[in-house]
Amino acid sequence: EVQLVESGGGLVQPGGSLRLSCAASGFTFSRFAMSWVRQAPGKGLEWVSGVSNSGGKTYYPDSVKGRFTISRDNSKNTLYLQMNSMIAEDTAVYYCAKDRDGLNAFDIWGLGTMVTVFS
Amino acid sequence: QSALTQPASVSGSPGQSITISCTGTSSDIGTYNFVSWYQQHPGKAPKLMIYDVTNRPSGVSNRFSGSKSGNTASLTISGLQAEDEADYYCTSYTRSTTLVFGGGTKLTVL
Numbered sequence: 590e591v592q593l594v595e596s597g598g599g600l601v602q603p604g605g606s607l608r609l610s611c612a613a614s615g616f617t618f619s620r621f622a623m624s625w626v627r628q629a630p631g632k633g634l635e636w637v638s639g640v641s642n643s644g645g646k647t648y649y650p651d652s653v654k655g656r657f658t659i660s661r662d663n664s665k666n667t668l669y670l671q672m673n674s675m676i677a678e679d680t681a682v683y684y685c686a687k688d689r690d691g692l693n694a695f696d697i698w699g700l701g702t703m704v705t706v707f708s
Numbered sequence: 709q710s711a712l713t714q715p716a717s718v719s720g721s722p723g724q725s726i727t728i729s730c731t732g733t734s735s736d737i738g739t740y741n742f743v744s745w746y747q748q749h750p751g752k753a754p755k756l757m758i759y760d761v762t763n764r765p766s767g768v769s770n771r772f773s774g775s776k777s778g779n780t781a782s783l784t785i786s787g788l789q790a791e792d793e794a795d796y797y798c799t800s801y802t803r804s805t806t807l808v809f810g811g812g813t814k815l816t817v818l
Contacts, residue, residue, distance in 0.1 A: 633809060633810070634754065635809060636806070639806075648806055689756070693760070694759035694760070694799075695744070695754070698755070699753065700753055
């Protein structure tokens, strides 16, 4: 069964850091680009980072560039998101998503992990 | 990297057809045929319904169809059913090598 399972969410203070992980199974992880998408409580979806299948190329929107770092370990079938200098606006459910074909469409999603930035 | 523009809500009766629009710019929808649509039920992860403007993934009902004209993409749902009630999001690849989502549209089946 194709599956993505996120972990690492929790409570963090403003200015703090958190690292999310996403364990993939049921498909050849190293063949596909991957992304993180978040959803603030009661709000819409926001793409926050993408990484090529090899890990050699990474992509970010301006809202998180310089604060978030996406990476992957193809030997462990795991995707990561390192979040630094966190702000209240980073509070959201963070979803791991498999790109169907490049940085384009997400055909497999995890259940998400909740991140709360509080003071 | 402004969000794509979608109507906040649309509604229709069972059996009817509805269309949700998604307006971008020449830097995203207008240039690239990389528009996708997602369905999200409350408390659930999103589900891919349409990719590359018009294509349906395996298992998605043919009642769902996509199109594009200029800077605007559209999702049409025909033969509305109660289970179609959900939030719908569009997304597009952009010239900045990023992805941008629409603000989302709440579909109510009356």
